[in-house]
Amino acid sequence: MxxxxxxxxxxxxxxxxxxxxxxxxxxxxxxxxxxxxxxxxxxxxxxxxxxxxxxxxxxxxxxxxxxxxxxxxxxxxxxxxxxxxxxxxxxxxxxxxxxxxxxxxxxxxxxxxxxxLRQEDAMLRRTLVGVGVGDDADTLLATVTDMVVLPPIAIECAMVDIATSPPRVIAATGPAVAEAVRVVAPEQAPWGPPAIAADTWVVADHDGEPADTFTRLGVADVFHVAVTGTGREPTSIRIIAVTPVHHVVSDGPCQRLQRAAELAAIVVERAGADAALHHAATHDPLTGLLNRSGLSDMVDAGSELPVVGVLYLDLDGFKDINDRLGHHAGDQLLSVVATRIRHVVRGEDVVCRIGG
Known part of the structure; x- marks a missing residue:
């Protein structure tokens, strides 16, 4: 025995x-x-x-x-x-x-x-080290996704950004979860409303869509959680997991998702901080336009373009406005001009403030 x-x-x-x-x-x-x-x-x-x-x-x-x-x-x-x-x-x-x-x-x-198995420890270390050295956020989020599908339970997982239509799949570990994200209508998706604590959606408890789609894909349970950002506010990123069998006790899968969400939140917050720093370094704080550094980066990135048109604009009499009405009025004028230019250029065009 x-x-x-x-x-x-x-x-x-x-x-x-x-x-x-x-x-x-x-x-x-x-x-x-x-x-x-x-x-x-x-x-x-x-x-x-x-x-x-x-x-x-x-x-x-x-x-x-x-x-x-x-x-x-x-x-x-x-x-x-x-x-x-x-x-x-x-x-x-x-x-x-x-x-x-x-x-x-x-x-x-x-x-x-x-x-x-020490895979979870190794993945955790890889993720935290990656956050520290500034590795690509999507690559780190893919590692976090892999942590959910460690043995012994059969489970597929996806990290998805639902802010776009269709949702952007950052990482997916199996065909069922990837197909579910692709075909389930956003307004019907269990993961649409943000769940700060990992939640369970049992397919057998529902009729019609999206339950029929999940059944066709061989899914019995759907687990989901929202990745939070600063102040524990939910972001548009969801961690979604599916299992082929129903789990009477869903604590195990939910705990895995919750741990993954907490780690993903660190990655997302670091990526947001990096993006904010990069934006501050490459954009003019007054007008929101690219600055000289941002223009230089853009030119380097597009150096292989066959033809580039450049239009240089100068505001005549701007110094007189500053002298007569003060710098606050001058700042207001620059902001209005920048806004008007942005409204008349094409989406692929770039407007920069390089001085003045």
């Missing part, structure tokens, strides 16, 4: 004997490295350790084997080890490994290990 119980656990558990051979592993452990009972049990544990981590991991194992029972801490868990496991397909998997000595146990005769 206990073996069957361990085999059904979603947590990876395995036993390594004093020679470093895997003597037993549950289904989750075998699934973690893409192995079967035939090729995953009775083999050296090094077959599933990345070459870069093999030497120090072996040294740690040998040190434990050389220790006596009390020193080895039999029956007590050790401090977790972080390393990269090697999947049968050759890929590398970040793993946290916790062990407890049971060498003197006549049945186990080895070390009992519990392995936990």
């Amino acid at each position: 206990y073996r069957r119980l361990l085999d059904q656990m979603p947590t990876a558990v395995f036993v390594v004997d004093p020679q470093g051979t895997i003597s037993w592993a549950n289904r989750a452990a075998l699934r973690l490295v893409g192995a079967t009972p035939e090729d995953g049990i009775g083999v050296s544990m090094l077959e599933f350790v990345h070459p870069d981590d093999q030497e120090w991991l072996v040294n740690s194992f040998l040190a434990m084997m050389a220790a006596k029972g009390n020193e080895r801490g039999d029956g007590n868990p050790w401090m977790a080890l972080n390393f990269h496991a090697r999947h049968r397909d050759g890929s590398s998997i970040p793993v946290e490994l916790t062990g407890a000595g049971a060498v003197d146990d006549p049945v186990l005769n080895g070390i009992v290990y519990e392995a936990r």
